[in-house]
Amino acid sequence: xxxxxxxxxxxxxxxxxxxxxxxxxxxxxxxxxxxxxxxxxxxxxxxxxxxxxxxxxxxxxxxxxxxxxxxxxxxxxxxxxxxxxxxxxxxxxxxxxxxxxxxxxxxxxxxxxxxxxxxxxxxxxxxxxxxxxxxxxxxxxxxxxxxxxxxxxxxxxxxxxxxxxxxxxxxxxxxxxxxxxxxxxxxxxxxxxxxxxxxxxxxxxxxxxxxxxxxxxxxxxxxxx
Amino acid sequence: xxxxxxxxxxxxxxxxxxxxxxxxxxxxxxxxxxxxxxxxxxxxxxxxxxxxxxxxxxxxxxxxxxxxxxxxxxxxxxxxxxxxxxxxxxxxxxxxxxxxxxxxxxxxxxxxxxxxxxxxxxxxxxxxxxxxxxxxxxxxxxxxxxxxxxxxxxxxxxxxxxxxxxxxxxxxxxxxxxxxxxxxxxxxxxxxxxxxxxxxxxxxxxxxxxxxxxxxxxxxxxxxx
DNA sequence: CTCGGCCGTGGAGATTTCGTAAAGAACGGC
DNA sequence: GCCGTTCTTTACGAAATCTCCACGGCCGAG
Numbered sequence: 001x002x003x004x005x006x007x008x009x010x011x012x013x014x015x016x017x018x019x020x021x022x023x024x025x026x027x028x029x030x031x032x033x034x035x036x037x038x039x040x041x042x043x044x045x046x047x048x049x050x051x052x053x054x055x056x057x058x059x060x061x062x063x064x065x066x067x068x069x070x071x072x073x074x075x076x077x078x079x080x081x082x083x084x085x086x087x088x089x090x091x092x093x094x095x096x097x098x099x100x101x102x103x104x105x106x107x108x109x110x111x112x113x114x115x116x117x118x119x120x121x122x123x124x125x126x127x128x129x130x131x132x133x134x135x136x137x138x139x140x141x142x143x144x145x146x147x148x149x150x151x152x153x154x155x156x157x158x159x160x161x162x163x164x165x166x167x168x169x170x171x172x173x174x175x176x177x178x179x180x181x182x183x184x185x186x187x188x189x190x191x192x193x194x195x196x197x198x199x200x201x202x203x204x205x206x207x208x209x210x211x212x213x214x215x216x217x218x219x220x221x222x223x224x225x
Numbered sequence: 226x227x228x229x230x231x232x233x234x235x236x237x238x239x240x241x242x243x244x245x246x247x248x249x250x251x252x253x254x255x256x257x258x259x260x261x262x263x264x265x266x267x268x269x270x271x272x273x274x275x276x277x278x279x280x281x282x283x284x285x286x287x288x289x290x291x292x293x294x295x296x297x298x299x300x301x302x303x304x305x306x307x308x309x310x311x312x313x314x315x316x317x318x319x320x321x322x323x324x325x326x327x328x329x330x331x332x333x334x335x336x337x338x339x340x341x342x343x344x345x346x347x348x349x350x351x352x353x354x355x356x357x358x359x360x361x362x363x364x365x366x367x368x369x370x371x372x373x374x375x376x377x378x379x380x381x382x383x384x385x386x387x388x389x390x391x392x393x394x395x396x397x398x399x400x401x402x403x404x405x406x407x408x409x410x411x412x413x414x415x416x417x418x419x420x421x422x423x424x425x426x427x428x429x430x431x432x433x434x435x436x437x438x439x440x441x442x443x444x445x446x447x448x449x450x
Numbered sequence: 451c452t453c454g455g456c457c458g459t460g461g462a463g464a465t466t467t468c469g470t471a472a473a474g475a476a477c478g479g480c
Numbered sequence: 481g482c483c484g485t486t487c488t489t490t491a492c493g494a495a496a497t498c499t500c501c502a503c504g505g506c507c508g509a510g
Contacts, residue, residue: 154486171367190467192488198469216367217467217496218380379497415456417499423458442456442507 006049007115008032010040010066011081012059020053023108027115037061041069044076044183048159051077051119053111054098056089064093071097077118081106130165132223133212135204137165144204156181157200164213164223173220197221231274232340233257235265235291236306237284245278248333252340262286266294269301271405273391276302276344278336279323281314289318296322302343306331355390357448358437360429362390369429381406382425389438389448398445422446 007029009020014035021031032047034040037058044052052070056063063080070078080093080101090101099118102111130137136145139162144151153161163172163180178187181196197213205212214222232254234245239260246256257272259265262283269277277295281288288305295303305318305326315326324343327336355362361370364387369376378386384406388397403412406421422438430437439447 156487169366169368189488191490194468195470195488198471201469215468215496216380219367222367381498414499416501419457420459420499423460426458440457 006030006032006047008034008040008044008049008052010034010058011055012036023111027112037066040066044070044074048155049076051115053079053081055081056086056093057083064089064096067093067098068096079114079118132168134206135212137161139165151203153203156196160196160200164221168223169225171216171220171222177220230254231257231272233259233265233269233274233277235259235283236280237261248336252337262291265291269295269299270392270395271388271401274301276340278304278306280306281311281318282308289314289321292318292323293321304339304343357393359431360437362386364390376428378428381421385421385425389446393448394450396441396445396447402445
């Protein structure tokens, strides 16, 4: 699962979106495009990109607001795009939690350089490789294996496992898991959570019927230490 | 990973209490209301809020005294509310251990800003692991164990144990236990409380017939220190 | 001594919640 | 435009949990 890093891009002009996509692909990243603020927030929650590039001028909710709402639950690096003359909005975006800004028009090298700068700066705290009952989880590399055999997880399954492993031993409520994996707007949908837990178990639990992920009925789940 | 932080609010005017509640809810906090100093001290003990907002002018014991009594056992951040002209009381409250004060009338943003400032300053008191007569209770992880053996509790049993442990040594009435575990609408059903206390005892008390949870007949229960 | 109140205990029934499978929908790749 | 992967939704049997009830013991009042 060591794929290209995902970068959310958000602009209402399809032309710019396409340009950004090409720039990023050439630099080795995969773009997640969004044409509106709402769409950007949705995709940020669902795809969990490693960074976001957001235009300040958007049709529905502006870039400052998108930044603010992202910061409510995510630490991901954010670059805002501003046109000349949007000085004030730029300042507000930085205050709302943006990490950097780029003034349009910009050259591809400049954008890529700034993106890589903030990705480097992002703590990316050295996350250790965790071993739980024969299961190896490498949070930095996003890989999971048992007995040397790599196990393929879908993006959602991996995000779920990551939250559980980072808090191993601790009981996590349905609400917390839903918020951490699907984003803050999604804290009710327990059936979906149940399904993904079931799929995850089928893939990662040892053969002997032992449970690695334990259920606390009516409350949530936890992973054994 | 953070559920809504609890904030104790204490004022004798229901109107202000309601206003505070709305302000806090909009800012993402859950309010624990109290209309008197005594009630504030009770609820602070039982609910373990992360911060407190206390009016200086109260019907029974004044805000300064409430601050002092809270500080006897808790480090929680405290903001006092003072009317203009209560300069002297304000100073005494700060001396008694309050962290900040806000003069009425105040704007919601100001209050929220000060609250978040002191919450940042006092980063989340990690709830300690409590050990009682060989029983380990980890309130943060929601786990209970004895002799290294993990003990499985149902959600209700754990909520009950949590209230007892947070108030260890203190007598808790049936009414208080029912309110804290089952909610404010459920303060009559002592038979159910008895059943759950019995189930809890069976699971957590040591083998030698020693009682960890003590009964005060006609009044309530307490857990031994 | 008897009675009434309160408590501890065990168990039965009902309700809620869970696990799993399978079908339908969204998305991207080719 | 078709296909494979992934995610969501739905349905149903199984399991866990909660509530309620009945019985017996203890203790103090009368």
